[in-house]
Amino acid sequence: MVDWEFAATVGARTAPAPPQVAAHEAEATVRELREGARRSTDLVRDFTGLEAGGGPEAPVLVVDRPGWIRANTESFASLMDPLVEKLTQKRGAPRPGSVTHAVGSRVTGAEVGGLLSFLSSKVLGQFDPFHGEAGRLLLVAPNLVHLERELEVDPTDFRLWVCLHEETHRVQFTAVPWMREHLRGLVGEASGSVDPQIVLGDLVKRVAQVARGEAKDNSLVELLSSPEQRELLDRVTGVMSLLEGHADVVMDGVGPSVIPSVRQIRRKFTTRRAGLGTVDRMVRRLLGLDAKMAQYRDGAVFVREVVDTVGMEGFNAVWSGPEALPSRAEIHDPATWVARVHG
Structure with a gap:
């Protein structure tokens, strides 16, 4: 369904040019980011109060934009297996190895590559919990410099x-050993429940609704969901809001003791988020990035x-345990979670 290698190639070729950095400055940036993650x-x-545990340690990778794109095509390929399997079982699905299959997978790969190209200049860091035994921490150096x-x-x-934020994610998944498989199960269940006929039939109409501001939903993901899928998405949203x-x-709580300018950084960072242009806001809404920002905000309040x-x-x-995780509704009503878990 998706030529992931082609997606990585397209994404890398079309990724925005990085900021100009001298070689010695680039080397110093890499060293500082690695030290920041370690510290x-x-x-x-x-x-x-969370202990990361004594298992395998997640590697810290300082990457450029093409490196981030390739890492995410690898993760997507793994996570989308349930959806791909379901689509290929549908009557009339192109036979693997056929011309139709080859062309279709490259077209889809080009689309995914274009999406990752756009995102590659937006992401500062990312913890990938599904890579290998321990996951991996990605820090996108050119985006931090920019x-x-x-x-x-x-x-x-x-x-x-930024390292404090991403390291917190690493600790979440290593100190809470069941979290990785729980989240993988939710993502797999949600993607495996997608009806391809709805996706293909309603996509253009739904995009137009969002673009015209006629839809109340935050993203295409929610617009293309059945009531059952929405219940799954609510569970995923609850978990992601908690983690983010x-x-x-943590990054703001630790900050004042080790980062002298943390309040200035937070103020400027928040102001920049609110100052996006109309086109950028629409694209972010279509991709669900507005919902991602809400997860940071709502989860932090919780x-x-x-x-x-x-x-x-x-x-x-x-x-x-999974039963103690907040629901999406509890994220917006912390007292309800306290009453349920602590009586």
Whole structure:
């Protein structure tokens, strides 16, 4: 269904040009990001009380935009297996190895590559929990350099701030050993339940609705969902809001003790998010990036309110098992989660 190698090639060739950086500056940036990730481990542990565990350690990869694109085609290929299998079982699906199959997979690969090309200049860092035994931490060096220059913030402070966020994700998945397979199961269940006829038949109409502002949903993913799929998406949203909000709380909570300019960085970073142009906002909405920003905001409010109520140790009950995870509704009503989990 998707030629992932072709997607990586298209994405790499069309990725926006990186900022101009001298060789010695690039080398120094890589060293500083690696050191920032290493330093963040103890800072996150001390603030959260979570121990990363004694298993295999996730590697830290400082990558450029093509490197980030290739890493994500590998992850998508793994996660989309259930959906691909379902689509190929449909009557009339192109036979693997046929001309129709080859052409179709390259067309889809080009589309995925174009999407990843657009995203490759937006992502600062990413923890991929599904790679290998321990996952991997990706830090996209040119994007950090570009944004720290645009915001006119201290590069050392900004890089450590981002490392704190991504290292928190690594700790979440290593200190909570069931989280990886739980999330994989939710993603697989959601993607495997997609009806290809609905996707193909309604896609153009749905895009037009979003573009005209006639749809209340945040993204195409939600627009193309049945009631059953929406229930799954609500569960996924609850988990992702928790993970992203927790990481935001940690980066801002640890920040004042080790990052002198953290308040300035947060203020400028938030202001920039709100100052996007009309076209950029529409594209972000179509891709679900507005929903992603809401996860950071709503999840952080949830974490702070729970910690204020029952303390960090009480909040950490959220990691005790899948049944303790907040629902999407509880993310917006932290008191309900506290009452359910703590009585």
